[in-house]
Amino acid sequence: MTAPGLANARVLVVGGAGFVGSNLVRRLLAEGAARITVVDNFLSADAANVPDDARVHLIRGSIADDAVLAALPDDLDFAWHLACYHGNQSSIADPLADHANNTITSLKLFNRLKDLPALRKVVYAAAGCAVAEKTYEEAVATSEDAPASLFQDSPYSISKLVGEMYGNYFFARHQLPFVKARFQNVYGPGEILGAGDWRGTPHTVWRNVTPSFIFRALHGEALPLDNAGETSRDFIYVDDIVRGLIACALLGEPGEAYNLATGREVTIRMLADLINRETGNAAAHDLKPARDWDKSGRRYGDPTKSRDRLGFETQVPLAEGVARTVAWTRENLAVIKACLNRHSGRMDLRAYLKA
Numbered sequence: 001m002t003a004p005g006l007a008n009a010r011v012l013v014v015g016g017a018g019f020v021g022s023n024l025v026r027r028l029l030a031e032g033a034a035r036i037t038v039v040d041n042f043l044s045a046d047a048a049n050v051p052d053d054a055r056v057h058l059i060r061g062s063i064a065d066d067a068v069l070a071a072l073p074d075d076l077d078f079a080w081h082l083a084c085y086h087g088n089q090s091s092i093a094d095p096l097a098d099h100a101n102n103t104i105t106s107l108k109l110f111n112r113l114k115d116l117p118a119l120r121k122v123v124y125a126a127a128g129c130a131v132a133e134k135t136y137e138e139a140v141a142t143s144e145d146a147p148a149s150l151f152q153d154s155p156y157s158i159s160k161l162v163g164e165m166y167g168n169y170f171f172a173r174h175q176l177p178f179v180k181a182r183f184q185n186v187y188g189p190g191e192i193l194g195a196g197d198w199r200g201t202p203h204t205v206w207r208n209v210t211p212s213f214i215f216r217a218l219h220g221e222a223l224p225l226d227n228a229g230e231t232s233r234d235f236i237y238v239d240d241i242v243r244g245l246i247a248c249a250l251l252g253e254p255g256e257a258y259n260l261a262t263g264r265e266v267t268i269r270m271l272a273d274l275i276n277r278e279t280g281n282a283a284a285h286d287l288k289p290a291r292d293w294d295k296s297g298r299r300y301g302d303p304t305k306s307r308d309r310l311g312f313e314t315q316v317p318l319a320e321g322v323a324r325t326v327a328w329t330r331e332n333l334a335v336i337k338a339c340l341n342r343h344s345g346r347m348d349l350r351a352y353l354k355a
């Protein structure tokens with residue numbers, strides 16, 4: 001079914017070659033968008049994720065670059081800002097690179113968008129982790145109005161909050177139609193391990209827990225469970241996030257935040273068990289201590305507001321989402337290994353690259 005309001009729309013997706021961004025771009029094409037301008041500097045993306053379609057106009061460069069900003073069309077209907085410096089560990093390794101690609105980026109983009117006359121909505125990919133309570137005890141679902149601490153675990157997390165604050169400022173001062181989509185942990189097809197440039201740590205390759213576990217499990221490895229797997233997250237399938245991003249654009253109230261969450265708490269051990277079952281991996285888990293920088297033990301998001309105000313509910317259960325992601329990973333091992341190969345001078349990846 002075509003979402004009303006997107007057919008023939010002229011849209012911008014910043015970070016549109018990335019994992020979530022590329023899934024959004026494909027959905028926007030299917031919804032009949034007239035023109036999709038993608039801005040991406042490929043820091044954590046691979047060209048394989050940019051659809052070959054005449055309606056997609058790729059601007060390869062940083063959204064903090066003045067020439068890139070000047071080249072943006074003035075007649076945009078919708079914009080999604082999904083660029084970031086991926087991810088927490090890389091930002092800890094290089095806080096200035098995080099600033100250049102995760103903080104100044106939001107400021108310069110919103111400052112440019114504030115003058116566009118036809119713009120109906122700017123949706124910002126905000127991070128639920130930045131507002132979640134830091135606890136290893138029983139977690140309470142994080143709601144949109146949860147207080148954000150001034151003590152954050154990483155420059156990444158700070159940048160995600162600063163992006164919200166700049167957007168709020170441009171909304172209040174310049175009526176920028178700014179909506180915050182607060183993500184929980186997204187997983188699914190299109191997250192390519194190793195995509196993009198080396199960003200200072202092996203997390204360049206391993207990215208998030210789900211794709212890393214799937215890839216390791218397909219290679220028969222013991223899955224490494226930080227904090228012995230007792231840490232919990234709220235895992236949301238990428239198609240659901242994309243539906244939520246579109247709902248925020250079409251129905252979101254400017255100035256408001258909406259959680260894109262399942263509302264279900266899943267421990268890392270449960271995720272690992274599920275992935276091992278789906279891939280047929282018999283290796284026992286490798287239990288590890290908690291990561292020293294990560295104070296966020298247990299957390300999940302409260303989906304009530306987005307359900308009540310946007311009519312948004314997730315549709316893909318975790319087991320089904322994991323099965324689809326495993327199938328996608330099996331089918332895309334060649335592109336994943338090509339991306340891994342770019343980092344083989346920095347870390348030993350021979351075990352994965354030989355097959």
Ligand SMILES: NC(=O)c1ccc[n+]([C@@H]2O[C@H](COP(=O)([O-])OP(=O)(O)OC[C@H]3O[C@@H](n4cnc5c(N)ncnc54)[C@H](O)[C@@H]3O)[C@@H](O)[C@H]2O)c1
Binds near residue numbers: 044061062102187196
């Ligand atoms: N994936 C998750 O679980 C999750 C959770 C919370 C929030 N988010 C947010 O969602 C968004 C998308 O995340 P993702 O998982 O798709 O990550 P991703 O790394 O795949 O996508 C980020 C994209 O931004 C691009 N980029 C980086 N610097 C840029 C710059 N200066 N100019 C233009 N493009 C630039 C990267 O090349 C990449 O394509 C991010 O803003 C992220 O902070 C993601």
